[in-house]
Amino acid sequence: MSPSLEAVGLTKRFGSFTALDQLNLKVEGSKCVGFLGPNGAGKTTTLKMFTDLIFPTEGEAFINGVSVQKDRKRALEPCGDLIESPEIYGSLSPREALEMNGALRGMRSDEIRSRTATVLEEVKMSEWADQKVGRFSKGMKQRVNIASALLSDPEVVILDEPSTGLDPRGMSEVRNIVRGLKKEHRLIFMSSHILSEVVDVCDEVALLDRGKLLFYDTLANMSQRLGGGVRAVEAEFALPIDDGILTGRIASLPEVAAWSRSDPRRVTLQVRGGPTEQARLLEKLAAMQLGLLNYHESRSALEEVYLREITQGEA
Amino acid sequence: MSAASSANPVSLPTHGGSLGTAPGTAAQALILSRYQFRDYLRSRRFVLMMSIVAVIGAILSFVLAYYHGSATVSGLTSSSDAFYGSFWTEGVAIVIIFSGIIFGGDAIAGEFQNKTGYFLMGLPIRRASVYAGKYMAALAASLVAVLFYLAILVANGAVYLGAGAFFPVSLVESFAIAILYLLALLGSVFLFSSLFKNSLYAVLVVAVLFLFGFTIIEGLITALVKIEPWFIISYAQSVIGYPFLSSLPAHMTTSTTMGPRGVSSTTTTYHPTYLEGFLIMGGYWVLTAIAGLWLFEREEFT
Numbered sequence: 028m029s030p031s032l033e034a035v036g037l038t039k040r041f042g043s044f045t046a047l048d049q050l051n052l053k054v055e056g057s058k059c060v061g062f063l064g065p066n067g068a069g070k071t072t073t074l075k076m077f078t079d080l081i082f083p084t085e086g087e088a089f090i091n092g093v094s095v096q097k098d099r100k101r102a103l104e105p106c107g108d109l110i111e112s113p114e115i116y117g118s119l120s121p122r123e124a125l126e127m128n129g130a131l132r133g134m135r136s137d138e139i140r141s142r143t144a145t146v147l148e149e150v151k152m153s154e155w156a157d158q159k160v161g162r163f164s165k166g167m168k169q170r171v172n173i174a175s176a177l178l179s180d181p182e183v184v185i186l187d188e189p190s191t192g193l194d195p196r197g198m199s200e201v202r203n204i205v206r207g208l209k210k211e212h213r214l215i216f217m218s219s220h221i222l223s224e225v226v227d228v229c230d231e232v233a234l235l236d237r238g239k240l241l242f243y244d245t246l247a248n249m250s251q252r253l254g255g256g257v258r259a260v261e262a263e264f265a266l267p268i269d270d271g272i273l274t275g276r277i278a279s280l281p282e283v284a285a286w287s288r289s290d291p292r293r294v295t296l297q298v299r300g301g302p303t304e305q306a307r308l309l310e311k312l313a314a315m316q317l318g319l320l321n322y323h324e325s326r327s328a329l330e331e332v333y334l335r336e337i338t339q340g341e342a
Numbered sequence: 343m344s345a346a347s348s349a350n351p352v353s354l355p356t357h358g359g360s361l362g363t364a365p366g367t368a369a370q371a372l373i374l375s376r377y378q379f380r381d382y383l384r385s386r387r388f389v390l391m392m393s394i395v396a397v398i399g400a401i402l403s404f405v406l407a408y409y410h411g412s413a414t415v416s417g418l419t420s421s422s423d424a425f426y427g428s429f430w431t432e433g434v435a436i437v438i439i440f441s442g443i444i445f446g447g448d449a450i451a452g453e454f455q456n457k458t459g460y461f462l463m464g465l466p467i468r469r470a471s472v473y474a475g476k477y478m479a480a481l482a483a484s485l486v487a488v489l490f491y492l493a494i495l496v497a498n499g500a501v502y503l504g505a506g507a508f509f510p511v512s513l514v515e516s517f518a519i520a521i522l523y524l525l526a527l528l529g530s531v532f533l534f535s536s537l538f539k540n541s542l543y544a545v546l547v548v549a550v551l552f553l554f555g556f557t558i559i560e561g562l563i564t565a566l567v568k569i570e571p572w573f574i575i576s577y578a579q580s581v582i583g584y585p586f587l588s589s590l591p592a593h594m595t596t597s598t599t600m601g602p603r604g605v606s607s608t609t610t611t612y613h614p615t616y617l618e619g620f621l622i623m624g625g626y627w628v629l630t631a632i633a634g635l636w637l638f639e640r641e642e643f644t
Contacts, residue, residue: 078464080643103466105360113460118384119377127377131370131465134362179361
């Protein structure tokens with residue numbers, strides 16, 4: 028059975044305020060799904076119901092087909108999660124906190140030891156493994172929390188804005204860790220309001236606004252929504268590209284529909300077609316030996332879809 | 343869809359599926375209590391509690407040493423029952439109340455306010471295990487404080503009562519009753535802690551109620567309503583001292599006093615029986631544990 032998360036009619040009301048309204052969403056398989064939305068959209072509310080921290084007014088949440096509301100213990104067994112920024116008992120060390128986590132999960136002592144070493148290494152906290160958590164900065168605590176979420180090598184990973192509280196370097200490291208988590212038989216469900224974070228690490232996106240799911244689709248399809256078959260890619264070169272090369276050699280390629288330039292070394296190209304044409308364009312640019320350093324789908328595409336959907340929702 | 347990436351993703355060694363099968367509810371409670379107790383032992387609150395007991399013990403030891411030989415102190419050190427009946431009975435109640443406030447006051451409320459609950463409750467664990475685990479840890483930490491107080495008293499007892507009388511059976515009996523009182527008090531404290539998501543409110547309410555609130559209510563009920571305050575936990579507290587008494591006090595005594603204008607007033611005093619004391623404490627323990635857990639099960643981490 029492939030890992031899955033499913034919300035069936037999930038609704039949460041706080042008094043007269045509806046934080047989440049009839050969410051029906053099923054994410055399944057080995058992938059990373061970004062749960063996007065502006066602040067107050069209902070992302071954390073949803074994730075809290077998936078981890079039984081709050082209770083739905085209506086509906087149910089399932090992890091691997093097991094209802095969180097009916098059997099939280101069994102439902103959360105295959106799951107590692109990080110919701111908001113938890114605090115760990117201040118006088119425990121990261122090693123002890125992870126030992127407690129492992130013991131409560133029923134992991135064997137040798138598994139706990141080896142996985143503790145691995146995940147602490149992964150979040151770059153090995154040298155702090157035996158210091159008291161109470162003395163740590165917010166960012167260091169968040170790293171330990173991430174380590175804790177990964178300790179049991181979970182099939183389902185639920186992350187609520189995991190880079191919160193981290194400096195830019197820490198944020199980049201977290202993205203790298205999440206990318207590294209992608210593997211066979213693992214589903215990652217990560218909420219974020221940072222578009223670039225989602226583009227960097229996710230395969231699919233669910234967009235939530237004011238408690239309602241606006242859409243759930245792959246990143247590729249999402250870009251298609253914007254341009255009707257035209258995708259934007261950004262190419263970065265080691266040296267400035269002069270206009271002659273740009274208009275003569277690059278713009279004349281059949282895959283290129285249009286171009287623009289943000290600075291002498293960076294070019295945004297509108298690509299005709301889908302991923303195949305995008306890959307072919309990359310091959311051709313590389314073959315030109317212009318010092319291609321970086322080539323990636325334009326983040327502005329997702330930004331535009333995001334803003335368009337959110338704005339439509341407001342209208 | 344990056345063709346080139348500035349950072350290489352790191353691969354964690356994997357084991358093909360989530361590790362571990364969560365143990366039973368009781369086993370998880372025990373595991374949690376072990377780590378929570380460790381946290382208590384290293385905390386400032388533990389140092390504070392031990393300091394309170396040390397100060398009480400130091401004052402007691404000083405007074406005994408300074409006034410040794412005076413008629414009053416000689417009376418108290420004339421027998422082990424007189425000695426422990428005075429110093430243990432009142433002292434241990436204070437120690438239990440303080441340790442309940444310090445270790446239990448914010449035990450549940452703190453999980454919400456300090457966000458430690460988010461770390462625990464995301465794990466495959468029932469809330470009952472968290473509640474019971476924290477209760478057991480608070481009980482163990484409080485027991486350390488009670489034992490410390492007992493050690494100070496017994497050391498003084500050894501000095502003033504002599505080797506043959508410093509550890510009477512009545513002290514063991516009273517200790518057992520004190521533990522029942524501790525269980526009941528912690529149950530009540532956990533209930534109040536479950537009522538609040540704010541540690542300060544929880545600690546304040548518990549402190550006010552147990553340090554003087556219940557005693558005042560007990561007095562008012564007896565004096566004004568003129569009924570036995572069998573439903574107040576502090577009423578049962580006096581049973582802790584019964585093993586040191588040669589005869590138990592009358593369950594109810596009524597005295598009439600004549601006022602200056604010939605108006606008489608009647609005062610009734612109640613003393614719980616052993617059975618009543620045990621039932622009150624046991625009842626508080628069980629009912630507050632059920633009610634506290636019921637509340638905790640329904641609290642949301644909003």
